[in-house]
Ligand code: FES
């Protein structure tokens with residue numbers, strides 16, 4: 348690692364001020380950032396730790412909307428249980444030690460193309476709250492490791508409207524425990540949403556064809572015969588683009604079955 | 608350089624660290640507690656697992672400054688007050704849950720976190736909870752067995768009998 352200063356503000360206002368410094372970067376759970384720093388792929392002057400800011404932690408259920416502070420750990424979301432599909436997803440990220448450090452805000456802001464949380468946010472139609480605005484999940488995830496966040500802007504909370512039914516299924520890459528393909532399906536008052544992670548070169552995306560089919564008939568059979576082009580799919584030593592495109596269909600069916 | 612103070616196994620330990628100093632380095636090099644092993648230094652193997660405020664973490668994937676003011680427990684804090692082995696440690700010995708022993712501190716700390724959360728886990732739950740801890744020697748069977756035994760369950764039919 349290159350050398351940097353590490354500061355631990357206790358209020359959001361102080362954190363935002365510290366992030367205004369040149370080359371300052373936020374540090375949440377660090378489960379991705381620390382390995383990145385060790386490989387010298389990042390060279391911040393200052394890391395602004397968000398772990399000491401109480402106002403960024405905790406889970407509130409406000410009239411059917413679950414509001415989760417950005418610095419809330421995966422383990423805390425897994426224990427909560429008021430949105431079962433989300434808690435199930437959080438409880439299967441990484442391993443127990445990673446879940447005790449990694450946070451929802453960090454995962455969403457990093458937008459790894461194989462991460463689980465972006466699928467939950469996009470699949471649930473969540474709202475991402477930052478220090479100066481609210482962004483709908485449809486507009487937040489803009490590409491591979493890219494989001495709508497501006498320089499110096501951080502995620503402060505994620506608000507999930509709790510759907511009628513939902514489930515997440517991931518086909519796990521057993522060494523990394525990231526999704527080779529992961530699908531989050533939700534049956535909401537405004538229709539079905541299907542979000543796919545792990546598959547596309549462009550990061551998490553909605554599979555609109557499947558959504559339309561499931562709108563009329565929320566059962567695994569509705570997905571039969573639907574296919575996705577392999578063009579934009581990720582190809583690596585774990586699976587070809589064609590394999591991933593095929594898996595999306597299979598995992599979507601399993602997710603619908605799991606949602607019941 | 609910044610001052611950092613934490614309570615390790617009930618003893619207050621202070622030191623001066625850089626922003627990039629890892630908790631695992633602080634524990635081994637400044638607190639002198641070398642029971643916490645560093646196997647991979649890339650957050651894969653879990654040998655460096657310890658508890659911060661009661662929760663298991665990989666200490667090679669956390670900065671020392673992030674533990675400022677925290678209660679830390681390492682493998683050196685696991686034995687009973689009279690120095691005899693704790694139930695989990697004794698079970699690892701009784702069931703041959705280690706060979707070279709390199710992964711063992713992390714395994715014991717992980718087992719302790721699991722049994723606190725889930726006092727009578729199934730074999731599948733034990734294996735799932737160990738997903739972040741690698742062992743190159745045992746093939747895991749006897750580790751699983753030791754943890755099940757430490758939870759007070761009958762292990763006569765489990766794994767490598
Ligand atoms: S040394 Fe920390 S996980 Fe391997």
Ligand code: FES
Nearest residue numbers: 706708742743744
């Ligand atoms: S006993 Fe040798 S690595 Fe586990």
